[in-house]
Amino acid sequence: MMDFETIVGNVRSKTPLVHNITNYVTVNDCANILLACGGSPIMSDDEGDVEDITSICGGLNINIGTLNRNTIPSMFLAGRKANELGHVTLLDPVGAGASRLRTETAAKLIDEIRFSVIRGNISEIKALAQGASSTKGVDADAADQVNADNVDSVIAFAKAFAQKTGAVIAITGATDLITDGKRVCLIRNGHPMMSRITGTGCMLSAMTTAFAVANPDRLFEAVCTSVIAMGLCGEIAHARLGDMDGNSTYRNYIIDAVYRLTAEQMKDGAKYEMR
Amino acid sequence: MMDFETIVGNVRSKTPLVHNITNYVTVNDCANILLACGGSPIMSDDEGDVEDITSICGGLNINIGTLNRNTIPSMFLAGRKANELGHVTLLDPVGAGASRLRTETAAKLIDEIRFSVIRGNISEIKALAQGASSTKGVDADAADQVNADNVDSVIAFAKAFAQKTGAVIAITGATDLITDGKRVCLIRNGHPMMSRITGTGCMLSAMTTAFAVANPDRLFEAVCTSVIAMGLCGEIAHARLGDMDGNSTYRNYIIDAVYRLTAEQMKDGAKYEMR
């Protein structure tokens, strides 16, 4: 059993400070979910600022959702500094496989920076692990989703990618798959409507960085717990929706659910299996 | 009668992928309203990324709300690529007339890129069609609003601008006016409180791009339907507001209403006339 009480409790009590170099689409939601889970966000993406900022934080969340010529060098600078200081580092390779700049930047980041965690949808992770390309933009290709038929092959490539990169790999979708190269956790929390909100993936990456910072001795469990928490909050929030509510209210309720989340809710609601 | 069932149904069933080069103020709302209506958003604004991204999308939404020296060249690159590929292109000339950079950039975009749709408030469209300047920032000058007295002259200049540019022109405000240079549609849906939310115009532009992508053979009707949908959702959302609700809840309810919108609601609630 995952020790939700300790892991969630550490996030609440330690207020992990997370430096985010992230896209401008979902940045506000990332900041609010970090505050909701018990962390503290700071955003900074200028070459002249990122090293100082990352130095005072506990972890670094790099999200390439709206990467550009100014922020790409900042990602490398901050990543190197975070590595030097032994900080938690997470990469969210938004849209890897959808454009050359995204695929190459993500690949180069993985080459030059040691990431603690790499979190993406299956199309993005495949693009990085296998050179596969996608034409579905920033969403996962339906054909790629983890299911009973392909789960063994997905586990195999995810494990190999974890071993190659030294990172915990988190492939999220209808079924989530987390691996550190040895252990594998399959998670079935969540709700399909989460894909109708922008930024559930980005928010999860930000929150996962905070979970990892607050639980340095159990990185794999911290990542699994964060992914379970996000899925469970998607379920709790969905149950609140009224007849007239849509994806905007749903987004608010998910962040609210993270704010209210307890270890008890997690013990009762977690749907995961170790493989 | 507009065939709302087919037009809205196409958006829901085809999941039109829309590339947005847009401002960082309302970008999250634009992404969520695209998801709400049935589309799929991707944001990308770096010169090295936009051509790849626009190539995998069905339409391009250019919004100059926070234009800058890095994103302006990207707008031209993406626009040319979209033209080359025959994609839907929409221009939202936020603040044209309010600064020289905005007016000139919008004018140059119209010169060099063939737009399927140009959507703005009347002050912005006047600035582009007639060289008029505004001192009201990004909001329309009250003196400019379409009303019974000036409707014929507004129709005349809008038609001429549509003929000149080859674009469907959508002038939105208390009364909306849509024209393809021949047909004219006046729409009276909406609620005055919509002007107390940031980004209703930007959201409409993003959604309209999705409607156009999903209905390539009836561009004019698709634009009219999107404008009616936005106004109607403004009415539906307003009716939900409680005593303590203000513009932030209203924003959420409008996006929620788009998420829930049906062709039946549109048949019952549309207020438009063809001229």
Add this chain to the structure above:
Amino acid sequence: MMDFETIVGNVRSKTPLVHNITNYVTVNDCANILLACGGSPIMSDDEGDVEDITSICGGLNINIGTLNRNTIPSMFLAGRKANELGHVTLLDPVGAGASRLRTETAAKLIDEIRFSVIRGNISEIKALAQGASSTKGVDADAADQVNADNVDSVIAFAKAFAQKTGAVIAITGATDLITDGKRVCLIRNGHPMMSRITGTGCMLSAMTTAFAVANPDRLFEAVCTSVIAMGLCGEIAHARLGDMDGNSTYRNYIIDAVYRLTAEQMKDGAKYEMR
């Protein structure tokens, strides 16, 4: 007694247009709170655009939350133009003390631009007034909070900083302290949960600019009234929260409360004392 009726009424009736050069994290909330209070926002941060835009506005709000090499020169250009035109200018030195770039940029802005108002948390203001540095990111150091023991010394340094800069200084936190170098107002409105939302400080700065623009002859009172209004709206919004609501709904309710705020509510709820 503060004349809330006149001050709030002026904001509602004059629709002050505020130019914001601000961070991309909380920019949407800043725009919506400006609309909520009765103002009108415009965002523009390119060197080629800011002088035109600031010229048509009544006030300029500079927030360094995600400053970068492109927007820093824009802050100086816009600030000089606003000074030249006698406009209200506000500085929000987000993260001053947390990085060299932030501290130096804020200090240089204060040297070269005459600010009407400088608003920050106590760690930020201390960094600028006394060269103190912080390691708590963008949040105030708990050790710094204004309390009974240190209030006299905080008043002394805030007064000195106001006299040196010629600005009204607003130090906000659990207890807010406003001074123009002579008068001092201590405010005890607000709720601790406000610190669990991103952007309450940024929103307050944007709104304060609007209050100052609409009340040019009573700058100090306008700043105090805006700070009281924000705190009171935090209380009103908190009272609405249900069992499942968290920080995302709270953010919406605060903006909603500003939208609905009346001078009567302020007369009944204001908790301030002049020192």
